[in-house]
Amino acid sequence: EPEVTQTPSHQVTQMGQEVILRCVPISNHLYFYWYRQILGQKVEFLVSFYNNEISEKSEIFDDQFSVERPDGSNFTLKIRSTKLEDSAMYFCASKGTGDSNQPQHFGDGTRLSIL
Amino acid sequence: GDSVTQMEGPVTLSEEAFLTINCTYTATGYPSLFWYVQYPGEGLQLLLKATKADDKGSNKGFEATYRKETTSFHLEKGSVQVSDSAVYFCALSAFFGNQFYFGTGTSLTVIP
Numbered sequence: 707e708p709e710v711t712q713t714p715s716h717q718v719t720q721m722g723q724e725v726i727l728r729c730v731p732i733s734n735h736l737y738f739y740w741y742r743q744i745l746g747q748k749v750e751f752l753v754s755f756y757n758n759e760i761s762e763k764s765e766i767f768d769d770q771f772s773v774e775r776p777d778g779s780n781f782t783l784k785i786r787s788t789k790l791e792d793s794a795m796y797f798c799a800s801k802g803t804g805d806s807n808q809p810q811h812f813g814d815g816t817r818l819s820i821l
Numbered sequence: 822g823d824s825v826t827q828m829e830g831p832v833t834l835s836e837e838a839f840l841t842i843n844c845t846y847t848a849t850g851y852p853s854l855f856w857y858v859q860y861p862g863e864g865l866q867l868l869l870k871a872t873k874a875d876d877k878g879s880n881k882g883f884e885a886t887y888r889k890e891t892t893s894f895h896l897e898k899g900s901v902q903v904s905d906s907a908v909y910f911c912a913l914s915a916f917f918g919n920q921f922y923f924g925t926g927t928s929l930t931v932i933p
Contacts, residue, residue, distance in 0.1 A: 710864075712864075714930075737919060739920070739921075740908050741921075741923075747925070748923050748924060748925040748926065749865070749910065749921075749923035749926070750923075751920040751921065751922070754919040754920055756919070761919055762919050762920055764920075795866060797865065797904070799865075799921075801919075804919065806852065806853050806914045806915060806917075807853040807870070807872035807914070808853075808914075808916075809855055809867045809870055809922055810914075811867070812857070812864045812865040812866070813864050814863055814864035815864050
């Protein structure tokens with residue numbers, strides 16, 4: 707069964723540095739998402755992406771964050787000038803259509819640790 | 822706004838016990854409802870879904886019924902196994918917009 711893959715599985719970065727989290731969504735999917743889960747808290751929506759542009763973003767997704775689909779397969783989340791509070795699990799998800807009754811398919815996540 | 826409220830954990834059960842994890846939601850329009858499961862060290866996997874009122878989603882012995890009158894989507898399993906130990910997330914997909922809203926997750930540990 708096709709799956710969403712994320713790399714790396716664990717990223718350790720010094721505060722203030724930039725980090726790029728990478729995702730390869732399911733190949734025929736058109737809608738892409740990033741979520742984060744701070745330890746012990748709920749999974750929070752960050753951003754959705756369709757047709758090469760952001761379609762929705764949360765209050766968390768400020769100017770520090772950006773997303774890109776640099777080629778036909780990758781979907782990346784960049785965090786500029788990381789802060790301690792950016793430490794979390796980041797999940798990428800994709801969906802085939804825009805129907806609300808379709809599930810999102812999640813990757814295994816990237817654990818980001820900011821020192 | 823749309824939101825999901827999920828039963829607090831952690832939950833510890835003996836093997837073959839009955840499981841209920843409560844989930845209620847607030848939404849405008851007609852959301853779709855999902856349960857996801859997260860096994861240790863893994864990502865979120867779809868467990869089951871229901872897309873309209875009175876629908877029952879089921880998978881691997883788990884069931885949940887979309888109750889519009891009580892705005893609930895409780896997860897149940899008649900006889901849990903050790904392998905069911907995981908964190909369970911209730912989620913809502915809004916009728917308008919693309920994002921999912923997740924509950925806080927309920928950690929389940931099943932002991933032999």
